[in-house]
Structures are given as structure tokens and as C-alpha cells.
Amino acid sequence: xxxxxxxxxxxxxxxxxxxxxxxxxxxxxxxxxxxxxxxxxxxxxxxxxxxxxxxxxxxxxxxxxxxxxxxxxxxxxxxxxxxxxxxxxxxxxxxxxxxxxxxxxxxxxxxxxxxxxxxxxxxxxxxxxxxxxxxxxxxxxxxxxxxxxxxxxxxxxxxxxxxxxx
Numbered sequence: 001x002x003x004x005x006x007x008x009x010x011x012x013x014x015x016x017x018x019x020x021x022x023x024x025x026x027x028x029x030x031x032x033x034x035x036x037x038x039x040x041x042x043x044x045x046x047x048x049x050x051x052x053x054x055x056x057x058x059x060x061x062x063x064x065x066x067x068x069x070x071x072x073x074x075x076x077x078x079x080x081x082x083x084x085x086x087x088x089x090x091x092x093x094x095x096x097x098x099x100x101x102x103x104x105x106x107x108x109x110x111x112x113x114x115x116x117x118x119x120x121x122x123x124x125x126x127x128x129x130x131x132x133x134x135x136x137x138x139x140x141x142x143x144x145x146x147x148x149x150x151x152x153x154x155x156x157x158x159x160x161x162x163x164x165x166x
Contacts, residue, residue, distance in 0.1 A: 007033040009067045016040050017076065021051040025059035025081060027093070031068040037103075038073035048104045048132070052077025058086045058110055066096030066122060072103040074130050080108035080115075088114030088136035088145060094153070096122035101159070102129075107136035113145030113164050121152035131159025138164070 001024035007013055011033035015022075019041035022028055029035070042049040055061040059081040064070045070092065072078055078101075080089030088108030092099055094117060107114030113136030119125045125148060127133055135145025147161030 001028060005029045007031045007035050009033055014038065017052060019043055019051060021054055023054050023056060025056035027060040027063045028053050028055050029062045030065065031062060031070050031097070032065045033067070034069045036071040036073065037076055037078070039076045042075040048106070049075060049077040052079060052104070054079045055081035055089045055108065057081050058083030058089045058108060060090045060093045062092045064092060064094045064097045064099055068097035070097065070099045072101040072105065074102040076103035077106070078103060079106045080136060082108045082136070083110035086110055087112045090114045090118045091116045092118070094119045094123040094125060096120055098124045100126045100128070101131045101133065103131060105133045107134065107145035109136040110142070111139045112142045113138040115146045115149035116161070118149045119151060119153040119155060123153035125153065126156040127159035127161070129158050132162070133159060134162040135164045
């Protein structure tokens with residue numbers, strides 16, 4: 001994408017990646033409505049899909065606003081952007097809405113690794129069995145990202161959460 005895909009409030013949309021990726025930056029998707037992302041034909045590497053919603057150069061993959069309801073289906077990859085000189089991007093930045101994930105949500109690698117999911121004080125995050133949420137790796141002298149970086153919101157974690165090293 002050359003810009004951000006914006007889902008307006010009050011709209012409901014399902015995106016089936018069908019083995020393909022959506023890439024871009026700043027962020028790739030901004031969700032203000034009800035959005036489901038799935039991949040009915042995922043291509044797997046060793047342990048995670050090799051395609052999904054993936055951000056460029058330190059950008060967040062998805063910003064979920066306070067009116068957003070976001071569902072990530074099983075076997076679907078959401079990845080924050082890697083950065084050589086800056087901080088890694090966040091997989092999902094939940095600024096007050098609701099996120100349910102059964103997929104793979106990864107923070108980007110960078111000087112400081114990005115969180116898999118960052119959840120604000122008004123947000124709710126639920127991960128289900130089969131979900132993996134992992135922070136990005138930090139560079140020399142940097143910090144690894146949290147799997148879920150919770151800033152006082154509600155987290156119901158039924159999946160696997162992994163922080164990464166700096």
C-alpha cells in the first residue's frame with residue numbers, strides 16, 4: 001500500500017489474505033470499525049506464516065482505535081516493521097478497542113524491539129489457544145519488545161506470549 005487502509009467506524013469488513021501479504025507503513029491498517037483478518041491459504045516457514053499484514057521500516061502493522069473491534073484468525077500473521085536504526089514497530093497498537101487474536105502477532109526488530117500487542121488503559125485484548133504474541137528483538141544496548149505490553153487495560157491471555165531479548 002502507498003497509504004494506510006482505513007476502516008471507518010460503523011463498517012464491518014473481513015479480509016482474507018488467501019496466501020498473500022498486505023505491506024506498507026505508518027500504519028498498514030487503521031481500524032475504527034469491525035475488522036476480521038484471516039488467511040484461508042497460509043504459507044508456513046518453520047513455525048510461522050511467511051505472509052500476512054506486515055509493516056515497513058519501524059511502522060505499526062495495525063492501529064486499532066477506541067471504536068475498533070479487531071479479530072485475527074488462526075494461522076494469520078500480523079508483523080510490526082523491522083528497523084535498522086530506529087525502534088521496531090508494534091504488531092497491533094490497541095488504543096482502546098477490542099482485539100481477539102488466534103494468530104501470530106509479532107513486534108518488529110530494531111534498536112528497541114516493538115511489542116507484539118500494545119494495549120492502552122481502555123483496551124481489551126483476548127488471545128485464544130493457538131495464538132502466539134511475540135515482541136521484537138532489540139539491538140546492542142537496546143531492549144527486547146514485550147509479547148503484550150499492557151498499559152492498564154484488560155488482557156485475557158489463553159495463548160503463548162513471548163518477550164524478546166535486547
